[in-house]
Amino acid sequence: MSKAKSFHHGDLKRVLFDVALQILDRDGINGVTIRAVAREAGVSHGAPVNHYRDREALLTALVMRQFETILDTVGQGLSDTKADCSSWIDVFGNALLDFGFHFPHRYKLLWRSDLVDLEDPALLTVMDRIYDQLCDEIERTLPKAEFDRDTVAVAFWSLMHGYLDLRLSGMFIPLDDKVSGKPRQAALLDLFKVLVPHNKS
Amino acid sequence: MSKAKSFHHGDLKRVLFDVALQILDRDGINGVTIRAVAREAGVSHGAPVNHYRDREALLTALVMRQFETILDTVGQGLSDTKADCSSWIDVFGNALLDFGFHFPHRYKLLWRSDLVDLEDPALLTVMDRIYDQLCDEIERTLPKAEFDRDTVAVAFWSLMHGYLDLRLSGMFIPLDDKVSGKPRQAALLDLFKVLVPHNKS
DNA sequence: AATAATAAATAGACAATGTCTATATTGACT
């Protein structure tokens, strides 16, 4: 075998990854230090460099995995859409919102461009795939609208990300943000639906 | 006089504030360390504690000032609005977008809830004033709309902040983001205007 | 005016971190 149980510690790279994610969820981004991860993985503070060049590389790996997860969730949701009649707005919107609320620290990390290597080709690829998939869905349901495809895509991304980021930062939007008893996220998605045609049928 | 030129260094608190802002614009948030600020202000690394309890207090002061500036810009824009017929959407939108593009590092700092003291009453006050002013304008132009006032306010904040944050992070939105040669921000504001009535007349 | 009290600035210390280097150890391959 090429990886597992073949060297000193075994599959240290995977262990470091898992431990880092665990610390991220528990303590937030600032808790994810090379030395803390090494400590909880039971290795010396110099060991991780053999698997992740530096802290940025480790955090970038975490981010890439999260985008992959989101891409999978969206893909799953879109294939389910063929059955029911929900729109891409619900699929993308709920994928992002649910992820953000379940894993606030992970979501916050996604946008820390000062900590993540945005030159990483693999990362850029998965981000492009998400964006392209969004554009595909928009184009399918927006044949001759008054706004171009990219403007709708940017507006949708912005609305979702802005809401999540503000709420997770605890700024301007109350923590228990509701409108007449129900979570506001449904109202925001409804609001966006007013803007653009979104039903496939 | 109570402050200026009355003690050892003179008005060190103001100097520290100005130096910190200068470093922020030049090197980004991570460059704003207590020791770097003290260094460039020409004092020892222990001096700042007499004026800012810790790094969080210094950064919180920077943030508060920026929100005050934004509030002033909005207030100025709204009073000008009585002359021309632009809407609150343009006033708030351009105030935020222009600020963000002119001072990207300052804008990014605004939302670093891990670095800023969100318990600071003065900070909360100025944030509330901005939000209240937005809600006032919405209520004035949205008498019986299909969406409640807060949903419109949250959606607008989210759209503006999301767009700025994504673009300044260099993620998903290209750096030179334009639609048919013109900056997309106009298109985004137009898009939002479709949603809600916004003219005062 | 002399002195006590207070505010402000300094220098040194400490622990934590990222990262580098030299060293040792393990496993794979000849």
Add this chain to the structure above:
DNA sequence: AGTCAATATAGACATTGTCTATTTATTATT
């Protein structure tokens, strides 16, 4: 067995935030 590269260790260094004495400058009091 022996070579070699991958991997892990321990120590070092500079940087940071923050703490504590200590010194200095300003203000207040007598």
